[in-house]
Amino acid sequence: MSEILKVEGIKKTFGKFEALKDVSFTANSGEVIGFIGPNGAGKSTLIRILLGIIKRDKGNAEIFGKDVWSDSIDIHKRISYVPGDVNLWSGLTGGEIIDLFIKLHGGGSQSKKDDLIKRFEFDPKKKAKSYSKGNRQKVGLIAALSVDSDFYIFDEPTSGLDPLMEVVFQEEIKALKEAGKAILLSSHILSEVERLADRIVIIRQGQIVESGTLDELRHLTRSHIILETENDASEIADLAGVYNFYQTKHSVKFDVDHHHLNSVLLKAGRIGVTKFESSPPALEDLFMKHYIHK
Incomplete structure (x- = not known):
């Protein structure tokens, strides 16, 4: 396995509030990292740093050996990201938005997209303004899984999905792992993390309090x-x-x-x-x- 993600001593403050305190962990190819913690623990802040959306105050963060802030454009060509609440253009159909996301990424598999639409029981012809939260999540998941990335970041990806659709997602994650992809999975569904993760990172009040395989913990x-x-x-x-x-x-x-x-x-x-x-x-x-x- 090769190292895909390296986080060392990351610190981030907002005013006097310390959102992240000396956060460190890694992710390798063919590995699922379960990243768990309640709202306000610092999970989304770290993910935004990894995506190059906000800048860290201290520490180092690299994906593919490149700095997540200065090399974010190059890094984005090889990653897929699904947030916990996907915002869509209300006037476009779900299918049009999926195609746009795939095009922005640089291209994906038409057959994979069609298969995912079928398996997620998704209607791509409806306008996005009519979609429930679960269907909005499906748009993000189908788009992300239709492209061939090397690193996938999921932040509460199954929020709003029914249990059957959660199973579809879990099957896709297992396939990505078998294909040698690296996955960072942030989720409140602990059974999902337990089922999928090779290693688990528990964050509390901006600090990593435990990390390791489930057996080690x-x-x-x-x-x-x-x-x-x-x-x-x-x-x-x-x-x-x-x-x-x-x-x-x-x-x-x-x-x-x-x-x-x-x-x-x-x-x-x-x-x-x-x-x-x-x-x-x-x-x-x-x-x-x-x-x-x-």
């Missing part, structure tokens, strides 16, 4: 355990690392820290386990840890 939260045992399992509640213990007549449920799981399994083995279920922490657990419990 799972140590931050507890696994959920359900046990059915032959004998009383109440002793498990007193073990280190066990939380939220709940016992019924035939089973127990609890959460356990990753590094205490072995001692729990040893104790459960002595009690006599007839059923064991373990659920690893989801990305949402990681997200909530940083935004609810801090």
Whole structure:
């Protein structure tokens, strides 16, 4: 894999407000980076810097080894971008706008465009002023996915789409990844990021608070355990690392820290386990840890 995006020590202030504080991460070819954080965390500010729309105050940001500010015109020839709310020309049809976007990019695949229109169940003949938010998003997605770019930036791309259309988008992202493209995916749909991302970057109040693969980040939260045992399992509640213990007549449920799981399994083995279920922490657990419990 080759490095496509390199962000080092990016800082950005608006007046006295520090929007980004020493943000650093990378993205490689054939890799999906999940970029998550609530409104106001700094995601869109960083994306605007990467697009050359606003200038960073400090740090370095490069795409294809080129500076995102001074070389933005060259960079734009090889990237596709879809914002969270696509603004359209109300007097044009969706099809006309898609064709315009593709032309501005330098050309795309007619067959790919037609296939995407069909798969997204999109009517390109209607005027843009009649489109719902979901249909406006489809215009941006169809246009972006119809061209052959090397780096794709999606900022809340499925906002307004129904679940079936989200699946179509996810299939397209997987195809781009297999084709060796780099993707930066900013999304509030945590299950979508969890399903697609190779690495995850969590931003909070302008700072990167965690980054890594989902497996690498799972140590931050507890696994959920359900046990059915032959004998009383109440002793498990007193073990280190066990939380939220709940016992019924035939089973127990609890959460356990990753590094205490072995001692729990040893104790459960002595009690006599007839059923064991373990659920690893989801990305949402990681997200909530940083935004609810801090």
